[in-house]
Amino acid sequence: MRLPNIGQKFLDQPLRVKFFLSFMAVFTFGGIVSLFFGIRLEHRTIFDLAQAKVHHDLSSAWMVYNEKLNDIRDIVRLNSGRESVERALRAGDRKALEAALFRIRAEFGLDILTLTDAAGRVVLRLRNPGVFGDDQSLDPLIRRALRRATVVGTEIVPRRELLQEGEDLARRAELAVKPTPKAIPRPEFREENGLMLKAAAPIVDRDGTLLGAMVGGILLNRNYDIVDRVKDIVFKGERYKGKEIGTVTIFQNDLRISTNVTDERGQRAVGTRVSQEVYRTVLQEGNPWIGRAFVVSHWYITAYEPIRDLDGRIVGMLYVGMLEKPYIDLRNRVMLTFTGLAVLCTILLLVLLNMITTSMIKPLRRMVTATQRIAQGDLDHKVARQAQDEIGQLALSFNRMTDKLKEANDGLLQWTRTLEKRVEERSEDLRKMQDFLVQSEKLASMGKMAAGVAHEINNPLTSILLNTHLMLEKLEPSSPYTESLTLIADETTRCSHIVKGLLEFARQSPPQKVRADINSLLDRTVQLLENQAAFQNIIIIRQLQEDLPPLSLDRAKIQQVFWNLMINAAEAMAKGGTLMITSRLAADGRAVEVRFTDTGPGVPREILNKLFDPFFSTKSSGLGLGLAVCYGIVQGHLGAITVESEPGHGATFIVRLPVEDQAHS
Amino acid sequence: MINPKKVKILVVDDEITVCKSIRQAILSDEYEVDTALSGEEALKKDEEAAYPIVITDLMMPGLSGLNLLERLKARRPEVNVIMITGYPTIKTAVQAIKLGAFDYLPKPFTPAELRSLVGRAYKKTGIKDKQAEQIKMPSGLFYMLGHTWLKLEKGSIGVVGIVHEFTQPLTSFKQVELPEKGIFIAQGDLCGKIIDEEGLVHRIWSPAGGRVVEVNSKLKDEPGLLKSSPYQKGWLFRLETSNLEEDTTGLILSK
Numbered sequence: 001m002r003l004p005n006i007g008q009k010f011l012d013q014p015l016r017v018k019f020f021l022s023f024m025a026v027f028t029f030g031g032i033v034s035l036f037f038g039i040r041l042e043h044r045t046i047f048d049l050a051q052a053k054v055h056h057d058l059s060s061a062w063m064v065y066n067e068k069l070n071d072i073r074d075i076v077r078l079n080s081g082r083e084s085v086e087r088a089l090r091a092g093d094r095k096a097l098e099a100a101l102f103r104i105r106a107e108f109g110l111d112i113l114t115l116t117d118a119a120g121r122v123v124l125r126l127r128n129p130g131v132f133g134d135d136q137s138l139d140p141l142i143r144r145a146l147r148r149a150t151v152v153g154t155e156i157v158p159r160r161e162l163l164q165e166g167e168d169l170a171r172r173a174e175l176a177v178k179p180t181p182k183a184i185p186r187p188e189f190r191e192e193n194g195l196m197l198k199a200a201a202p203i204v205d206r207d208g209t210l211l212g213a214m215v216g217g218i219l220l221n222r223n224y225d226i227v228d229r230v231k232d233i234v235f236k237g238e239r240y241k242g243k244e245i246g247t248v249t250i251f252q253n254d255l256r257i258s259t260n261v262t263d264e265r266g267q268r269a270v271g272t273r274v275s276q277e278v279y280r281t282v283l284q285e286g287n288p289w290i291g292r293a294f295v296v297s298h299w300y301i302t303a304y305e306p307i308r309d310l311d312g313r314i315v316g317m318l319y320v321g322m323l324e325k326p327y328i329d330l331r332n333r334v335m336l337t338f339t340g341l342a343v344l345c346t347i348l349l350l351v352l353l354n355m356i357t358t359s360m361i362k363p364l365r366r367m368v369t370a371t372q373r374i375a376q377g378d379l380d381h382k383v384a385r386q387a388q389d390e391i392g393q394l395a396l397s398f399n400r401m402t403d404k405l406k407e408a409n410d411g412l413l414q415w416t417r418t419l420e421k422r423v424e425e426r427s428e429d430l431r432k433m434q435d436f437l438v439q440s441e442k443l444a445s446m447g448k449m450a451a452g453v454a455h456e457i458n459n460p461l462t463s464i465l466l467n468t469h470l471m472l473e474k475l476e477p478s479s480p481y482t483e484s485l486t487l488i489a490d491e492t493t494r495c496s497h498i499v500k501g502l503l504e505f506a507r508q509s510p511p512q513k514v515r516a517d518i519n520s521l522l523d524r525t526v527q528l529l530e531n532q533a534a535f536q537n538i539i540i541i542r543q544l545q546e547d548l549p550p551l552s553l554d555r556a557k558i559q560q561v562f563w564n565l566m567i568n569a570a571e572a573m574a575k576g577g578t579l580m581i582t583s584r585l586a587a588d589g590r591a592v593e594v595r596f597t598d599t600g601p602g603v604p605r606e607i608l609n610k611l612f613d614p615f616f617s618t619k620s621s622g623l624g625l626g627l628a629v630c631y632g633i634v635q636g637h638l639g640a641i642t643v644e645s646e647p648g649h650g651a652t653f654i655v656r657l658p659v660e661d662q663a664h665s
Numbered sequence: 666m667i668n669p670k671k672v673k674i675l676v677v678d679d680e681i682t683v684c685k686s687i688r689q690a691i692l693s694d695e696y697e698v699d700t701a702l703s704g705e706e707a708l709k710k711d712e713e714a715a716y717p718i719v720i721t722d723l724m725m726p727g728l729s730g731l732n733l734l735e736r737l738k739a740r741r742p743e744v745n746v747i748m749i750t751g752y753p754t755i756k757t758a759v760q761a762i763k764l765g766a767f768d769y770l771p772k773p774f775t776p777a778e779l780r781s782l783v784g785r786a787y788k789k790t791g792i793k794d795k796q797a798e799q800i801k802m803p804s805g806l807f808y809m810l811g812h813t814w815l816k817l818e819k820g821s822i823g824v825v826g827i828v829h830e831f832t833q834p835l836t837s838f839k840q841v842e843l844p845e846k847g848i849f850i851a852q853g854d855l856c857g858k859i860i861d862e863e864g865l866v867h868r869i870w871s872p873a874g875g876r877v878v879e880v881n882s883k884l885k886d887e888p889g890l891l892k893s894s895p896y897q898k899g900w901l902f903r904l905e906t907s908n909l910e911e912d913t914t915g916l917i918l919s920k
Contacts, residue, residue, distance in 0.1 A: 451752060454751065454752055455724065455751045455752040456751070457751075458750075458751030458752070458771075458772035458773055459678075459680050459682075459683055459751050459772065460682070461772065461773035462683050462686065462687075462749075462751070462772040462773040462774065463680075463682040463683055463685075463686040464773070465773040465774065465775055466686035466687065466689065466690045466773075466774075466775070466776055466779075467686050467689070469690070469775050469776045469777070470686075470689050470690055470776055473776065489775075492773065493773075495773075496772075496773045500771075503752070512907060512908050512909070512910060512911070514821070525847075528846060528847030529847065554907055554908075555821070555905070555907065556849065556874070556875050556876050556905060556906070556907025556908070557907060559849075559876055560849050560876075563847070563849070
């Protein structure tokens with residue numbers, strides 16, 4: 001599973017790299033494809049054009065070639081019809097013939113000009129008048145002329161014949177075969193035959209009697225008229241790097257006999273041979289060759305066509321070729337330009353791509369940074385204002401989302417805080433409730449026990465009290481037992497008071513609440529107590545807040561609470577002191593607080609929480625029910641009574657009474 | 666006024682020590698004291714002797730004090746039953762008074778307290794019914810039968826006094842003890858004492874609970890007002906009631 005791995009690796013790359021690679025892939029692929037096809041197309045176009053031109057040039061060459069043939073035919077036909085030639089031939093006057101035709105041969109540059117009689121025997125060889133009388137009736141042209149036809153053609157002329165025309169002609173035709181790359185090896189080292197353009201016409205007198213035939217020809221071997229003329233007409237002597245661009249060649253079979261193709265030394269490459277491929281196509285199969293070909297030492301864009309003799313045998317080839325090198329160079333230049341352009345474009349595109357991806361990635365980067373910041377809890381972070389595109393909208397949505405998130409988060413925080421506070425409040429409430437229940441339970445069980453105890457103890461107390469008194473009654477007042485018995489009677493009475501207190505405590509009735517002004521209750525209680533002996537050395541200061549809301553309470557019971565607290569304070573300050581009484585609305589507005597602060601010795605810390613327990617007392621006398629009763633009463637009012645004290649700095653008893661709930665009153 | 670014939674008193678309590686102690690306390694020339702340890706026994710003995718004064722405990726196994734009171738009252742309406750209890754609650758006290766008990770005495774008590782009660786009962790037995798109708802209770806008062814009354818003034822303030830039946834058997838008063846101003850008393854609490862010339866102490870039970878706001882200071886000098894003007898000048902104290910609604914349910918409203 002390699003591919004998915006690579007795919008995964010690609011997907012894991014940063015966006016920038018992915019963008020880059022994707023664009024690169026597209027550009028590279030597109031570039032390569034377009035370069036490939038472009039070059040191919042260009043190549044095709046250039047070479048097709050060149051090939052077409054060459055093909056066309058070959059036609060021009062043929063025209064020149066055929067024109068030359070026609071020239072020869074015209075000369076032969078015109079001169080064969082001359083009267084002087086007729087007459088002299090009929091008369092067999094060789095001298096007269098020679099005189100009549102000598103100028104013609106020289107003037108028109110014919111290599112041979114020969115006359116035969118009607119049987120085909122040579123009457124006069126104008127090139128070599130000394131040789132005559134040989135039979136030429138088998139010559140394809142003369143044979144046709146003797147049948148009264150004027151013919152023209154390209155013929156292979158054997159060395160024997162050439163020798164009859166003269167040693168020099170045979171030597172001109174003779175070529176050394178040069179070893180040529182890509183040519184078919186050939187056993188011969190020399191070519192001795194020649195290739196000749198020939199024309200023949202009958203010589204007929206006025207009566208129509210065939211007198212003989214005239215034949216003229218030009219040896220093509222080492223004759224450069226045609227090829228150079230074609231080159232001049234078609235290529236106008238164009239050169240490329242010192243070399244002729246256009247070349248024209250006439251082959252005798254596969255051998256260059258007339259050419260302007262040059263070899264390494266700059267010599268005309270006569271005697272060299274055609275390449276193997278061309279040989280096969282043109283000489284063996286008789287088809288034209290159009291295409292690249294290796295000519296002597298270079299590649300050419302070429303066209304070859306076979307040259308046939310009168311009997312249709314292939315005797316040679318006509319060739320036109322253009323040097324391939326200029327086209328190759330042109331193609332290479334174009335290719336180079338193309339590639340250069342492509343590279344330049346790619347570089348430009350990469351730069352552009354970099355800019356685009358950067359501009360596209362940058363806002364995304366900012367978003368990523370923003371999300372990271374937010375993930376770290378910085379909900380105030382904002383993505384900077386962006387363009388109006390998708391990313392811009394994303395940023396906008398993102399900012400909106402973080403706003404909402406922050407809102408929700410703040411809400412949650414707020415809620416958590418509220419919840420914490422609530423839990424705290426509830427815990428506090430629960431704790432208070434628990435305290436309340438514990439205290440209530442204490443009181444309730446204490447009450448039950450007190451009732452039982454009271455009943456059980458009162459019977460024996462009755463007996464004790466009655467009998468003690470009876471004994472006292474019977475004793476003389478001076479009796480030594482009187483004191484003891486009086487003590488017993490008093491203590492029994494005290495016991496009965498204790499039991500009575502217990503019963504009172506056990507019998508606490510629910511408060512009868514009426515609307516009351518707490519300050520007037522306090523005032524009245526103070527008035528009742530002021531003159532009592534216990535308050536003789538005590539200064540009472542009242543700081544009562546005015547306009548307190550009226551409370552719903554059992555006046556007698558609350559007054560008893562105040563009474564008890566004030567008596568307690570007075571007892572704590574037996575040697576004198578100050579009792580500060582304050583009333584005020586509690587900070588939360590839900591209760592009225594009454595504080596009784598004395599300047600007594602204070603309450604030791606360890607007994608602070610026992611103060612309100614029934615029967616807990618620090619005084620030698622007293623039942624220890626006063627504060628417990630207060631506690632019960634205040635509790636019955638859904639209030640609270642607490643104490644604060646610093647040992648040595650007095651104590652403060654705080655009574656909290658709830659303000660009547662307006663909604664429920 | 667001495668009755669040559671000894672008055673028979675029956676003491677009923679499930680504890681023999683209490684019975685014996687009470688018997689010792691009141692045994693005198695005037696009184697002949699029998700004891701019974703249960704309500705049933707008391708009824709049996711009463712059938713034989715018809716006691717004019719019965720002192721009975723409230724809470725006893727079997728026939729309770731209240732049941733006994735009912736049965737005796739049904740038998741002889743003129744019987745004076747003094748209820749004693751070790752577990753005094755206003756409910757039972759009020760109930761007892763309603764059922765016609767002569768008085769109510771919480772345990773423990775001194776011989777003097779008991780004797781004053783018995784003495785009052787003894788005197789009452791000697792008064793003919795015809796003489797008792799000289800004074801009439803005004804209407805609109807809440808009262809405890811044979812004890813105290815409560816007259817409501819404005820708001821929760823009430824005036825407390827003693828009904829004329831209470832003082833009728835007594836000839837004169839040596840001293841009247843009243844509660845201190847400002848103190849709290851509950852319904853059925855001891856709220857005063859009357860000491861007659863014989864030195865007998867008669868206890869007064871408050872008809873309602875609350876704070877004492879004013880005391881009739883004239884009674885100090887003129888204790889006779891208690892008898893001569895029991896519903897006007899002879900009032901005891903002014904009370905700021907704290908539990909009026911509940912307290913009045915246990916009281917009788919005079920017509």
